[in-house]
Amino acid sequence: MTKRFIISLTMFLSLFNTSAQQSMADYIGEWTGKPKIDDALYLDITIEKLPNENAIFTLSNHKNVLTKSFKFENNVTITLDDNFGFNGMVNKNQSEIIGFIRLNKDLYPTVLYKVGNKFEGKWNLSIIHYLQPQSLKLTIREGGGEDDEYKAYPILGSFWCADFKKKNDSISFTDYKTGLEFEGVLNRSEIILNISIGDIFIAQTSFKKNIKQHKFVSSVVDENYEFDDGWKLSKQLLSLPKLEHAIHRDILEGIESVLIAKNSEIIYEKYYAGFNARIPHDMRSASKSISSAIIGIAIDDGxxxxxxxxxxxxLPQEYQYTKDYQKSRIRVKDLLTMSSGINVSEGQYQESDNWLKTVLEAPLKHEPNSHTTYKSADPFLSGVYLSKRLDMPLAIYMHKEFFMPLGITNYILNTDDTNVIPYFGGGLYLTPRDMLKFGQLYLNKGLWNDKRIISKKWVNDSFKKHTFLEDVSDKNEYGYFWWHNTYTINGKRLESVEARGAGGQYIFIIPDLNAVIVITSGNYRNGKTRQPEKIVKEYLLSAILN
Structure with a gap:
């Protein structure tokens, strides 16, 4: 019977020569790789305007990766491969293009600036966790199970790969989320893999097996960088030796970052398990709170x-047939408070051929605004609704009105099944520092470094306890995609407003301490999703109070 194997990719990959046929069992362990060409994943994007409204799109690193001719219009849409494309919008004075590279369902932001008759920009593909060029690592493990096939997925970063194949000494697999394809050869003493997008070759790296194998445990990668992102580091940094001991000894599992800001300054910042300050993290459902912010900005904008x-x-005319008297009463507010009454799970609509059709055809379990049950269909609908109210793509609106004013450039948007509309139900990628920034924005009532991003009224309305979640164990009170919780420390009750995501992605806003806490984790399958609440209660709040 063929064994299953797990492949963990913390950075980036390539190709090589074969010798005698190799067994995958010989490759179990940790490998370290080095790219043959520096910055191979830091790609140049050029759009060159030609006569007669024609243009050429070029993607290159040390060489041209691809070129594509297209008709130049203010709304730029270029299909480069089945799961690969570019969408953008030219600004009014034709000086720049705000755009996104699309890989499968993910959108990577980029801005192209006009230089002569060209628009030029960059796409940093290496922001994907396992493609980080600073530390190219490959971990192969036996996965267990009885499937007569190989499986591959990166453990760090929670990127999943599929279609693992081995024929003689050749291996290949695909990252289903991004569509990146990996293929190469097993040599006796090295693994070399190519990374491609469809038929488009991007880069190559070889891996050597580590002589000394290390236990797969958390470790600090880097800390307290000085970035030009608007954050200030406090001169009085917090020391948390008990927390760090618990993380290192795996008493606290799966922790990937812990950050604390107090009085608008960072007082604590640590990264673990291969993460660092530059890697965007999958926020999962914690990004629902950002979806609420985007709705608020749209209301502020009229x-x-x-x-x-x-x-x-x-909503689109083609789905109006799903409307009846009760459904016609669903308001934006009902979506923001999980009170639409629609009875459909995220799994049900995401496994269907048409998400919106499946959600709108679903029956109501309750009348709108009568019961509150946690579900992703409501934020999903809020994103679709907003996209129909705009005169530009929702992704571009979010970039212009939210990310750009906050100085956030290193992010990834997850889309719905249209591959165009950002999915408001979850899956936005932000760095933990930018998650902390978002929390600080709300703690400051919509201000970031004295700049108004969201109205104070919207922040206050979002934080109101509009309802409570009937289907969660703690029956938490709930705002506009914001959770409420209370912690008691040494007899003192502290109220916290929280963004929460599966696997342990949390933003805690604690007004009485003028503090924001971010914890990110990789606890997707071990029942430790709510571990950050334990960390805040047992390790952090007393230290901040003191």
């Missing part, structure tokens, strides 16, 4: 009149 607006008026 695009949406108020939260009382009924959503069906702006």
């Amino acid at each position: 695009i949406i009149e108020n939260v009382e607006q009924e959503i069906y008026k702006y």
Whole structure:
């Protein structure tokens, strides 16, 4: 019977020559690689305008990776491969293009600036966790199970790969999330893998097996960098030796970062398990709170009149047949408070051929605004609704009105099944520092470094305890995609407003301490999703209080 193997990729990959046929069992362990060409994953994007409204799109690193001719218009849409493309919008004075590279369902932001008759920009593909050029690592483990096939997925970073194949000494697999394809050969003393997008070759790296194998445990990677991201480091940094001991000894499992800001300054910042300050993290459902912020900005801008607006008026005409008397009463506010009454799970609609159709055809379990049950269908609908109210793509609106004013450039948007509309139900990637920044924005009532991003009214309305979640164990009170919780430390009750995501992705906003805490984790399958609450209660709050 063929064994299953797990492949963990913390950075980046390539190709090589074969000798005698190799067994995968010989490759179990840790490997370290080095790219043959520096910055191979830091790609140049050029759009050159030609006569007669034609243009050429070029992607290159040390050489041209691909070129594509297209008709130049203010809304730029270029299909480069089945799961690979570029979408952008030219600004009014034709000086720049705000755009996104699309890989499968993910959007990677880039801005192209005009230089002569060209628009030039960069795409840093290496922001993907396992493609980081600073530390190219490959871990192969026996996965167990009885499937007569190989399996591959990167453990660090939670990227999943599929279609693992081995024929003689050749191996290949695909990252289903990004569509990146890996193939290469097993040599006796090295593994060399190519990374491609469809038929488009990007880069190559060889790996050598580590002589000394290390236990796969958490470790600090880097800390307290000085970045030009608007954050200030406190002169009085917090020391948390008990927390760090517990993480290193795996008493606390799967921790990937812990950051604390107090009085608008970072007082603590540590990274573990191969993560660092530059790697965007999958926020999972914690990004629902950012979805709420985008709705609020649209209300501030007058695009949406108020939260009382009924959503069906702006949903696509082809789905109006799903509307009945009860569904016609669903308002924006009902979506923001998980109170639409729609009875459909995330798994049900995400496994369907048409997410929106599946959600809108689902029956109501309750009348709108009568019960609150946690579900992703409501934020999903809020994103679709907003996209229909805008005169530009939602991704570009988010970049212009939210990310750019906050100085956030290193992020990844997850889309719905259209591959165009950002998915408001979860899956946005932000660095932990930028997650902390988002929490600070709300702690400051919509201000970041004295700049107004969101109205104070929206922040206050978002934090109100509009309802409570009937289907969660603690029956938490709930705002506009914000959780409420209370911690008691030495007899003192501290209220916390929280963004929460599967696997242990948390933003804690604690007004009484003028503090924001971010914890990211990789606890997707071990029942430790809520471990950050334990960490805050048992390790952090008393230290901040003192």
